[in-house]
Amino acid sequence: MHPGNVWQAMSGRGFLLSAWPWRSLAYLLTGVVAGAVTLVGIVTAAAAGTALAVVLVGLPLLVLTALAGLPVAVLERGRLRLIDREPAPGPHVTPAEGGLWAWLTTRLRERATWRELGYAVLLAGLLWPVEALVVTVALAVPLSLVAAPVLMATVGEGHEVKVLKQWTVTTWPAACGAAVLGLVLLALGAYVMGVAAGARAGLTRLLVAPGDRDPGARIVELTRSRVRLVDAFEAERRRIERDLHDGAQQRLVALTMALGLARLDAPPGPLADQLARAHEEAGRVLEELRELIHGVHPRVLTDFGLEAAVADAADRSAVPVDVDLELPGRLPRAVEAAAYFVVREALVNVARHSAADRAEVSGGHRDGRLVLQVRDEGRGGAEPGAGSGLTGLADRVSVLDGRLSLSSPPGGPTLLRVEIPCEWTETSA
Numbered sequence: 227m228h229p230g231n232v233w234q235a236m237s238g239r240g241f242l243l244s245a246w247p248w249r250s251l252a253y254l255l256t257g258v259v260a261g262a263v264t265l266v267g268i269v270t271a272a273a274a275g276t277a278l279a280v281v282l283v284g285l286p287l288l289v290l291t292a293l294a295g296l297p298v299a300v301l302e303r304g305r306l307r308l309i310d311r312e313p314a315p316g317p318h319v320t321p322a323e324g325g326l327w328a329w330l331t332t333r334l335r336e337r338a339t340w341r342e343l344g345y346a347v348l349l350a351g352l353l354w355p356v357e358a359l360v361v362t363v364a365l366a367v368p369l370s371l372v373a374a375p376v377l378m379a380t381v382g383e384g385h386e387v388k389v390l391k392q393w394t395v396t397t398w399p400a401a402c403g404a405a406v407l408g409l410v411l412l413a414l415g416a417y418v419m420g421v422a423a424g425a426r427a428g429l430t431r432l433l434v435a436p437g438d439r440d441p442g443a444r445i446v447e448l449t450r451s452r453v454r455l456v457d458a459f460e461a462e463r464r465r466i467e468r469d470l471h472d473g474a475q476q477r478l479v480a481l482t483m484a485l486g487l488a489r490l491d492a493p494p495g496p497l498a499d500q501l502a503r504a505h506e507e508a509g510r511v512l513e514e515l516r517e518l519i520h521g522v523h524p525r526v527l528t529d530f531g532l533e534a535a536v537a538d539a540a541d542r543s544a545v546p547v548d549v550d551l552e553l554p555g556r557l558p559r560a561v562e563a564a565a566y567f568v569v570r571e572a573l574v575n576v577a578r579h580s581a582a583d584r585a586e587v588s589g590g591h592r593d594g595r596l597v598l599q600v601r602d603e604g605r606g607g608a609e610p611g612a613g614s615g616l617t618g619l620a621d622r623v624s625v626l627d628g629r630l631s632l633s634s635p636p637g638g639p640t641l642l643r644v645e646i647p648c649e650w651t652e653t654s655a
Contacts, residue, residue, distance in 0.1 A: 569600060
């Protein structure tokens with residue numbers, strides 16, 4: 227099994243005969259080139275942006291200078307593969323919306339963006355000269371010593387040669403001794419380059435490829451992913467409702483009508499009795515399917531909004547329900563769906579457990595929040611986790627950054643309250 231990085235390779239045997247010294251050399255040399263190019267780019271952009279800022283033309287250049295760390299970090303994460311085979315994922319989060327402005331504002335607010343800019347400045351001002359010095363000391367000096375006999379035979383015409391422009395060699399034994407010393411130093415230089423490349427890669431990974439994202443960024447990304455899952459879940463519920471309504475229900479209606487016509491045309495007798503039973507059974511199945519479709523996602527909620535859907539749920543409730551809800555417009559679909567199913571589940575619990583004579587649903591949209599209350603004067607003592615079905619709905623509301631609370635002392639009354647921050651997507655004239 228091949229070592230995963232240069233540190234592991236140096237701790238084992240065969241390092242000098244492996245590809246790792248060459249990989250370390252390639253990493254350091256490409257770092258020198260990347261650092262020099264970064265230095266030219268940052269200095270040019272910053273100088274041009276500052277000079278042109280007075281006429282506002284330079285402002286985009288200054289913004290680009292602030293984002294200079296992004297391409298540098300991408301390049302550095304790619305270069306890590308030369309000496310470190312561990313994945314190096316980027317620390318940036320995906321913008322919540324598409325478009326250049328959303329991407330730009332997201333990046334400028336991230337700590338990772340400014341950390342990468344600091345890394346780019348460090349690379350341009352310090353790291354690449356250090357890498358150039360390491361390569362020179364570890365490679366150029368030993369190679370000059372190794373080449374002493376060759377230089378003495380060619381340039382020095384067999385008489386003398388200057389090694390490193392400091393040491394004059396006039397005899398062949400001295401030239402051969404310099405070559406042997408150069409080979410030893412070259413072997414040591416391979417380890418020096420490995421150490422330098424490993425340290426350099428560690429710094430790169432720390433600054434532009436951290437093993438874990440900032441906790442705040444992870445929380446934001448997790449919240450957004452949960453919202454996306456809720457939206458996808460609601461879209462799937464609407465698709466299932468539409469397929470059942472336009473597909474299975476229509477076929478069942480046609481079957482019921484066909485059985486009814488056949489029942490009318492059949493003469494009295496056993497066949498007519500069987501057709502009658504089949505017709506009645508098809509009618510019951512049709513009614514159950516309609517209730518199932520309504521439970522998946524009521525069409526009235528999709529077509530007319532939360533206020534109409536709550537009124538429909540109140541009409542279907544086994545307990546009389548007074549509705550005092552004013553919503554002059556449409557709210558986000560996920561908000562409407564979560565609020566509706568909370569109200570429906572609350573009314574089901576009132577009918578099953580409260581022994582109340584009446585219930586009340588009230589609320590509205592104010593101060594940027596949807597507020598709904600379901601109240602009954604029953605026996606009380608309700609608990610959210612005691613099989614009421616509200617625990618999952620509370621999680622669903624929390625995904626939308628909302629809150630669901632239940633107050634139900636023994637003897638009543640029971641008050642369920644849900645608050646969800648949201649804005650109008652459509653208002654009535």
